[in-house]
Amino acid sequence: MSETALALRFAVTIDGLLLGDWTKCDGLSIEYDVTEYREGGENGFVHRLAGRAKYTNIKLTRPINSGSAEVAAWVASVSTKLIRQTAQIAVMDAAGNSVVAWNLVGVYPVRWTGPTLDVGGNQVAYETLELAHHGLAGNLS
Numbered sequence: 001m002s003e004t005a006l007a008l009r010f011a012v013t014i015d016g017l018l019l020g021d022w023t024k025c026d027g028l029s030i031e032y033d034v035t036e037y038r039e040g041g042e043n044g045f046v047h048r049l050a051g052r053a054k055y056t057n058i059k060l061t062r063p064i065n066s067g068s069a070e071v072a073a074w075v076a077s078v079s080t081k082l083i084r085q086t087a088q089i090a091v092m093d094a095a096g097n098s099v100v101a102w103n104l105v106g107v108y109p110v111r112w113t114g115p116t117l118d119v120g121g122n123q124v125a126y127e128t129l130e131l132a133h134h135g136l137a138g139n140l141s
Contacts, residue, residue: 009092012060014107015085019071019129024061025089028102030054030136057110058089058131063124064115071129075112084108087131106134 012019033051085108090101110132115125 010060011088011090011092011098013088013090014074015087017070017074019074020062020065020067021092022060022062022129024059026059026061027056028058028089029056053135055133055135058087058104058133060089060129060131061126064127068114068127071127072112072114075109075129078109082108084134086137087133103137104131104133104135105137107131108133 010022010025012022031054033054035049035051037047037049039047084106087104087107088101089104090098093099108131109129111128111130113128113130115127116123117125
């Protein structure tokens with residue numbers, strides 16, 4: 001029987017640095033450019049050839065916590081030297097076991113957004129981390 005990620009959360013690791021658990025992950029996708037080639041004499045179909053792969057940025061969101069300062073420090077470190085790294089995004093089940101994980105190459109932060117602080121509001125303070133990457137590496141684990 002296969003495992004299902006019922007209590008969805010996502011553990012994110014960058015080159016061994018655990019960035020903690022996140023509650024929302026957008027952008028895990030790949031799209032290929034398609035080139036159409038119309039072969040002379042072939043009127044039954046058009047050849048459709050796969051081209052370059054395009055990857056969208058990964059956008060992670062969570063309520064701020066004790067690990068938020070470490071995330072902000074990692075993002076700030078890019079201002080002095082950009083190093084493309086390897087990341088893993090793992091979907092965790094209710095017991096904290098990895099159900100499936102995606103390995104990304106050429107990762108670097110492109111945006112970090114801290115919470116909007118409003119003492120008059122009754123809202124959870126969230127942070128968002130956006131990562132650019134060059135694509136998926138190897139198999140899903």
